[in-house]
Amino acid sequence: MEKLILYHGTYNKIVTPTYGQGDDKHDYGRGFYLTENYDLAKEWAVCRPDDCNGWVHKFELDTEDLKILDFQQLNVLSWLAELMKHRDAADSKRYRVLAAKFIEKYGVETSEYDVIKGWRANASYFYIAKEFVRDNIDIDILEELLSLGELGIQYCIKTEKAYSRLKEIQDELSIVDYNEFNVKYNERDVRARRSMRELVDSEANKVTKVFSTLF
Template structure:
């Protein structure tokens, strides 16, 4: 039995992971989202501007017999295609038309997986995504840009089997101070955006192999 420890940051003290629930517009669609990084979980617990302390719930996931799709092992374009299925990076007609073609070309069928593992599309990601679909970013610097964003790795529990193998560690429940970790969340985003803009404006961004040329 191979168990991994994961954390879920939220404003709720009581959480019951339930198959079939979750937001369709989250990164990987409906599911229950966790991370292996407790510090990121603390930031995510207070990422909503509602001025309240948050909670980090600790879980153990038995990964035996689970099919896990790891986007870190795939092309970054496949990850972007998965996000395009669920998240709106831009609301223009051009984007709606081109994103469908992009998904058809680079998307992965995720329906057979129990768990999806990959980067989390935080606020700074949307800056990259919008510039990318506007043809302002060369594919050669895309992966480096995403690494600058400090996008944490998350796990999305998708299947009924995966939910059955997820158990909360009750004594692992932690209270999260809003002021301290909201500031850390904001500083991470501000710093990431500054580094990203510097790279986008640098000579490394050739702006030749751009979004529309990949279709």
């Protein structure tokens, strides 16, 4: 039996993970999102510019008999296809037509999985997706781009079965100081954007195998 310790950063002191709740437009759709990285959870708890302290909730997930889809074990294009199912990287007709073809070719059927694990497409990572669909990024540097940001891996609880295996360790709830960790969140994002822009502008980015050539 394998149990994972996961953290949920939020501005809410009380959270009740409930099957069926959540936003369809989040990275992996509706679900409850957590991370194994405690420091990242702190930053995510205060990433909104509202000057309010946040909270980190600690959970234990019993993974026995759970089916977990790990996008890090798949082609990075599968992750991008999943992202495109839920979030728009552009608002043009060209994007809508090509995105549908891209999802058909590279998308993974996720409905049979209890938990989805993969990169968190916050501002910096979504910048990659936007540049990719504009044909500004070669596929050969995609995975390196995703590793530059150190912006975290998240778990999304998807099924009733997975929710039933998730238990909060309530006596380890911790408060997060907005002034300290909002600065850290923004500094991490700035560093990530700088590193990503340097790689995109480098000779390593051949701009040959780009989005519109992958069909």
